[in-house]
Amino acid sequence: MSYKSIIVFAVVLIAVVGIGCGKAKNAEMQATTQLGTEPARTLPEGAIAFDYANHLYFDVMLRDSVAARMIFDTGNTNLLIDNKLFKEHFAPSETLQRTIIQGAGNSLEAAYRDTSDWTYRIGQHRQTEQGAIVMDLQKILGNEAEGMFGMEFMRGRKVEFNYADEYMRILPPEAQPEEGYICVKCKWLDGRQARMVMPISLKINDKVSFDGNFLVDMGSSGSISLNSSLVAKLKLNRVLTDVRKKIYDTGGVGGSRTDYLFVAEGISVAGCELKDVVADFSGNTQGMMAEDRFDGLIGNALLEHFDVIFDFAKCEIWLRPNKNFGTSIKYNSGMTLTPKEDCWVVNGLVEGGNAHRAGLQRGDAIISINGLSREKVNSRQLKRLDRSAEDWRVVVKRNDTTTEITFKKEKY
Known part of the structure; x- marks a missing residue:
C-alpha cells in the first residue's frame, strides 16, 4: 500500500498579503465564495458515488450499524479499520491479535488483526471477510478516512470506476465494455490472485526508455512510482539531472518515505500516450517500494485520465x-498535507522547494490557507487549491508560535 499526494485541477483564489484584520476577514469571505458549492451529481442506474480527492472515498456501513468513510485501495487485500473507530464501536474484542504489516514506508508497522467475520455494505453490495486489520490509519491519511477496503471486495467481479464523474458500478459478468475501451492484459502479482500488475511503456528521457510491469495501486495518489530496485538497475541517479527530493514523516504503512520527483517525457498504456508526466522514484531500502517482483506503482494521478473497468475474474x-485525458499537472504546493480536525499537518515536503525555503517544516500545523480555515475546506477542495497557480498565504503554528508565510507554487 502506498499513500502519496499529487493533487490536480485549478481554482482561482484571492490572496491578500500583509494587510490588517479587517481586510484579512474580507479576503477570507472572497476566498470562501470562490470555493463555491459543488453541484449535485447525477449518477447512472446502479452507480455508487465516491469522492475523488487523490484517493477514492466511499460511504461504507460496517456490520449494518456503523457508518464509516473508507478508501478503496487495490494495493490492499484486507478490510482495514482505523483504531479510533474500532475502539468507539467494536472494542473490547477477544478476537484481537497483534500483527506486523508492510506497506510503502521504509519499515514494518505494528498493528492488530481481528479474526472475527466482518460484514460491510457499499451501496447495495454486501461483503463478508474473515478478519480485519486494525491500526492507526488516520496517522497516515488524516481524519477524513476511517478505514480501507480492497481487493477482497472486488474478487471475481467486473467493476467500473469513473474518475471524471466520480462513481463506481458493479457490472454484470456478461457486460461488454462500450466503444472506445481498450483491453490491457494484466498479471497477478502472486498466487493469491489479489493484486494486478499492468504493463507500461515509460520514456524517462532521450537516454532511458523501457517496458515495465507496475502494480496497480489505487491507494497511491501519484501517477507512476519507480521502485528503488529498478532505479539501481537503470542507474537513474546518473541519468536524471532535474530531480526534487521529497521526504515524508509518514509515507504510508511502515512509516517514513523518501521520494525523488522528476518529469517523465512520456507514458504509454492501452495505445494512449501521456506526455510530461510528474513521476517519482523511491529511495527506500525496505518495504513495498524496494520490491523487485514489480517495477513500481501505478496510481490515481495516472488512472484519472481514463474511464476504467477492472475485470477481476479475467485479470x-x-x-x-x-474528458480529463492529457490534462497536465503544472502546479502544486510542494507539500503533502494530512487533514486534522482544526488544521493540516505538513507530512511531506520538497526539500529546497518554495514552501521549504519560505520557512515551512515537516510537522508544522497549518491553520489556514489564503484565509480559509480547515473546517471550510474538504479534501476535494484542497486538491483543487493545491493545483491552482495562486500563491499560498498560510498561517502556521509551530510549538507555541503562530506566524504567516507566503510562497509561490512549484511549477513543473
Whole structure:
C-alpha cells in the first residue's frame, strides 16, 4: 500500500498579503465564495458515488450499524479499520491479535488483526471477510478516512470506476465494455490472485526508455512510482539531472518515505500516450517500494485520465480516455498535507522547494490557507487549491508560535 499526494485541477483564489484584520476577514469571505458549492451529481442506474480527492472515498456501513468513510485501495487485500473507530464501536474484542504489516514506508508497522467475520455494505453490495486489520490509519491519511477496503471486495467481479464523474458500478459478468475501451492484459502479482500488475511503456528521457510491469495501486495518489530496485538497475541517479527530493514523516504503512520527483517525457498504456508526466522514484531500502517482483506503482494521478473497468475474474483492465485525458499537472504546493480536525499537518515536503525555503517544516500545523480555515475546506477542495497557480498565504503554528508565510507554487 502506498499513500502519496499529487493533487490536480485549478481554482482561482484571492490572496491578500500583509494587510490588517479587517481586510484579512474580507479576503477570507472572497476566498470562501470562490470555493463555491459543488453541484449535485447525477449518477447512472446502479452507480455508487465516491469522492475523488487523490484517493477514492466511499460511504461504507460496517456490520449494518456503523457508518464509516473508507478508501478503496487495490494495493490492499484486507478490510482495514482505523483504531479510533474500532475502539468507539467494536472494542473490547477477544478476537484481537497483534500483527506486523508492510506497506510503502521504509519499515514494518505494528498493528492488530481481528479474526472475527466482518460484514460491510457499499451501496447495495454486501461483503463478508474473515478478519480485519486494525491500526492507526488516520496517522497516515488524516481524519477524513476511517478505514480501507480492497481487493477482497472486488474478487471475481467486473467493476467500473469513473474518475471524471466520480462513481463506481458493479457490472454484470456478461457486460461488454462500450466503444472506445481498450483491453490491457494484466498479471497477478502472486498466487493469491489479489493484486494486478499492468504493463507500461515509460520514456524517462532521450537516454532511458523501457517496458515495465507496475502494480496497480489505487491507494497511491501519484501517477507512476519507480521502485528503488529498478532505479539501481537503470542507474537513474546518473541519468536524471532535474530531480526534487521529497521526504515524508509518514509515507504510508511502515512509516517514513523518501521520494525523488522528476518529469517523465512520456507514458504509454492501452495505445494512449501521456506526455510530461510528474513521476517519482523511491529511495527506500525496505518495504513495498524496494520490491523487485514489480517495477513500481501505478496510481490515481495516472488512472484519472481514463474511464476504467477492472475485470477481476479475467485479470484484465479496460481503459478509455476520458474528458480529463492529457490534462497536465503544472502546479502544486510542494507539500503533502494530512487533514486534522482544526488544521493540516505538513507530512511531506520538497526539500529546497518554495514552501521549504519560505520557512515551512515537516510537522508544522497549518491553520489556514489564503484565509480559509480547515473546517471550510474538504479534501476535494484542497486538491483543487493545491493545483491552482495562486500563491499560498498560510498561517502556521509551530510549538507555541503562530506566524504567516507566503510562497509561490512549484511549477513543473
